[in-house]
Amino acid sequence: MIGLYVPGDSFLHRAPAGVKLLVLAAGLAAFGLLRGLGAVVVAAAVEVGLALAAGLGPRTVLAHLRPLRWILIVIGSLQAWLSGWQPAVVVCGSIVVAVLGASLVTLTTRTEDLLTALERGLGPARHLGVRPDRVALVLALVVRAVPVLSRIAGEVHQARAARGAQRSMRAFAVPFVIRSVRYADRLGEALAARGVDD
């Protein structure tokens, strides 16, 4: 979701964000109820078809699945060992189907449109004291913060290595926490400067 939108003009790109989120939720709920190898194969085929129709290349789609590989190896191995290969394929396939479905939404929808849809969807929760605009803003800040924190972690890791303390957890944790808190502080200041919460 971190700024992964791929511009395009397919029907998936043009579909309203709220509709895509609803279809994703309903599709995954139905998929969860059906289960089984057949459901995995059908759902995966539908998603691959949608990805092709949206003009998303295999490289783009695979880039979303690559971070899952270690999780899939661990879970798949455990499942195969405990329950056999077929349950292992179903469990791993289900994870891939869920992530691929969510990726199709984020790849074809601007973050802003997703947040606007979310804000609209949370509208009724106003009666319960929830502020949908604040919820959307918090989610946007999370999306924005992930690459910044990742960069901080990389810089701290390099600084630690440069000082010959590669194995020291403390040499990583202390500066990382301090810099992250400082970033949060400056972000808060920037929001205040832009008039948020005035």
Add this chain to the structure above:
Amino acid sequence: MTAPAPLTVRFDRVSHRIGRRTVLDGIDLTLTERRIGIIGLNGSGKSTLARMVNALVVPTAGRVLVDGLDTARQAAAVRRKVAFVFTDPDAQIVMPTPAEDVAFSLRHQGASPRAAREQALSALAGFGIDHLADSPAHLLSGGEKQLLALASVLVTSPELVVCDEPTTLLDVRNARRIVRLLTEMAPSLVLVTHHLDQLDALERVVVVHEGRVVADDSPAAARRAYLELAEERP
């Protein structure tokens, strides 16, 4: 058509303490020019002074008036007139893509999503970064990020832009570009800087040292005062 008169910023016996440390000490200053610089050594209090104009910091004694508005009691009204640009654009950019970040400023002013996006794209084009509108903000270069921060601020048409060392993290070319855009596009400007060559574009420069204003003069005279301070033994 004549440009509207610049905002008057008045520091009235302003002091600021953090714990036992005095950051600013009895500042009396009235700023009326369109192009004002603030310079000083590290830890002199210049950034705190600049932050007070946007009500990000309120004095522990005295008061700051922006166009007659007390920053301690009317912060929201002050921020509608005064925008702030930070040193590190990474902390200033709050949305994942440039178009969304500029649109965020406009949405906050009540623009519809569609109008905000159209205006955001137009603003980005004005800064020559419209081709990056939907790119992840974290992948932009330092110069592009600061241009985006500037676009997000100027799109709201503030009456005064306060910048706290906006070029410190940039190379010479990008630094010059940012200062040129600021002096061209900001109706009024307060620029905190360490780059003395940037002072030439300003009308008045205030030198801050150990929490006090030690010089308040033309750019050339202020530069001399600053360099004398820098030569002093610590």
